[in-house]
Amino acid sequence: MTGVIRDFLDNARWELVRLRRSQRIWLLLIPAIAGPIGSTLADLYLRVPSPATAQVLGLLITAGLASLVLLDLTALAVGEDLALRTHYFTFALPQSRAAALAGRLTIAVGGSLAVFGVGVILVLALASELVASLPGAVPAILVPAHLAAGLFGLLLFLGGVTSAAGFLTRSSSQALVAGVLAGVVVAGLASLFLLEGRLTPTFPEALAAGGLIGLTWTVVQFQRADG
Amino acid sequence: MTSDVVVADGLWKRYGNREVLRDVRFTLRSGEAVGYLGPNGAGKTTTLKLLAGISRPTRGSVQIHGLDPVGDRGAALRKLGALVETPGVPPYLQGRDLLDYVARVKGVPAGERRGAARRAAEAMGVEGHTDRAFGTLSTGLARRLLLAATLIGEPDLLLLDEPTLGLDPAARHDLRVVLRGLARNGLTLLLSTHLLEDVEAVCGRVLFLRDGALVGDEPLRPSDLDGGGASNRALRLRFSSDVTSASVGGALGPDYAITIDTPRDAIVRFSGGDVEQRELLVRLLAAGLPLVGASPPEPDLARRYFERVGREDSE
Incomplete structure (x- = not known):
């Protein structure tokens, strides 16, 4: 095993220890369980007219919950050590800083995306199984599968913005605020494009690309950071 | 044979318009315990x-065992323990988490x-506290856990x-004992502190830094200050009644440099080792001083x- 891979794995494990000790690991259950079950119950109670509409609502709710978890975990993964100056200790350890942060972000961002993926599967399955189509129901505003893919792009974007903000501000709380603001802007733009009939796959693709750029930039800057 | 463990070669560091370090040069040889004061x-x-690879010099270079601590950090920092400033640890983490990491x-x-x-x-006396969260530890215990992690x-x-x-x-006393023990076992130590007694208790050499420039690099004990000259050893002698330079010099002969510190205290510098030191004492007693x-x-x-x-910020 090369040094970089070992550094990556050591720090991925370290991030899991942090999540476990801070009890934040339980947050990962929210998008995977609370989102699908909660939205399905709401669908049934509100008599949502079609499985596709139920799926759209469930996906939006689950993505909203996943985004909160992602923002929190990402902001802490990048910003907490910098705010506490723990990096004065960890930067002096014989490891690649880039690999170290990549390992931690893989757990924070990757974990949030993974549990959102579980939530997506459950939302789609529960809605198609439990929600019946009412006669004369209007078509869903979005194709659920497209929406799910777009939401992955959104979450990736939020991860990128939050991680970059965490590095720039050296503060997890400010990173969190930056992520929330980014989410609000993206939601506004998406609504605008939807109303104007201009919402195409390019938008979430651009978001995903932006997110990957943000994450990569953070990792590269972390390696170069002047403590 | 000693070798250079750390080479700081013309270090400059600038933050914005502020020059924090100016052409700092020194080496740490294997097994040296060096105080860093300022x-x-x-x-x-x-x-x-800069030495620990946390930061990069604006100019100059650092070598740890001949390696760049930033460029070759994996190899250069493998045998380094560093505690710089007061790093915080997330309060929910336990000491054993950090040690294992x-x-x-x-x-x-x-x-x-x-x-x-x-x-x-155990070396830091915190073996009973490793399963406690950092947030529940006192400042001193948290620091000792961090020090343990450096070992x-x-x-x-x-x-x-x-x-x-x-x-x-x-x-503090226990830590000094630990550091002295480590230094005796060949560990190289750079101890930056305001507490002069820490340096006196642990170090054999001291560097003085002022306004970013090194203004002194010398042995800790005055007896070593003349290492390159005729005398390489010194003794403070105490007498029960007043003595003079002439009376002590008469007893010892011309090979000894005598400084009367107080009427009953003299510092004698000489070259040689334990045998010459014993001879010195014998001569003084034989002369009836x-x-x-x-x-x-x-x-x-x-x-x-x-x-x-x-005198600024002296302790």
Whole structure:
């Protein structure tokens, strides 16, 4: 095993220890369980007219919950050590800083995306199984599968913005605020494009690309950071 | 044979328009314990950051065992333990989490990690606190756990920045004993501190830093100051009644340099080792001088500190 891979794995494990000790690991259950079950119950109670509409609502709710978890975990993964100056200790350890942060972000961002993926599967399955189509129901505003893919792009974007903000501000709380603001802007733009009939796959693709750029930039800057 | 463990070659560091370090040069040889003294803002912590690869010099270079701590950090930092400033640890983490993490990153084999962590914790007297969250520990205990983490992986170089900060007197004493023991066993130590007694207790050489520039690099004890000259040893002699330079000089002969410090105290410098020292005492007693004590001269570090860096922020 090369040094970089070992550094990556050591720090991925370290991030899991942090999540476990801070009890934040339980947050990962929210998008995977609370989102699908909660939205399905709401669908049934509100008599949502079609499985596709139920799926759209469930996906939006689950993505909203996943985004909160992602923002929190990402902001802490990048910003907490910098705010506490723990990096004065960890930067002096014989490891690649880039690999170290990549390992931690893989757990924070990757974990949030993974549990959102579980939530997506459950939302789609529960809605198609439990929600019946009412006669004369209007078509869903979005194709659920497209929406799910777009939401992955959104979450990736939020991860990128939050991680970059965490590095720039050296503060997890400010990173969190930056992520929330980014989410609000993206939601506004998406609504605008939807109303104007201009919402195409390019938008979430651009978001995903932006997110990957943000994450990569953070990792590269972390390696170069002047403590 | 000694070798250079650390080479700081013309280090400059600038933050914005502020020059924090200016052409700092020194080497640390294997097994040396060196004190790094200077007032607040002199650049001590910045130097340690550069040595530990936390920061990059604006100009100049650092070598740890001949390697760049930034470019070759994996190899250069493997045998380094560094505690720079006062790093915080997330309050929910436990001491054993940190010790295990450091052991993993330093490449301690899986079967030895627990033992390495236990030994490090025992060395700092915190073995009973490793399963407590950092948020529940006192400042001193948290610091001792961080110090324990620097000992993981059997480092041969320790860079410590105010290591006794926040420690109670007993813990401070224990830490000095630990550091002295490590230094005796060949570990190289750079100890940055405001506490002169820490340096006196642990170090054999001292660097003085003022306004980012090195203004002194000398042995701790005055007896070593003339190492390159005719005399390389010194003794403070105490007498039960007044003596003069002539009376002591008459007893010892021309090979001894005598300084009368007080009427009953003299510092004698001479070249040689234990045999010559014993001969010196025999001559004094044989001459009937009222000798009642002999000891190495005090480091007199406070006076030298003030001379080198001034009185600002002195402790």
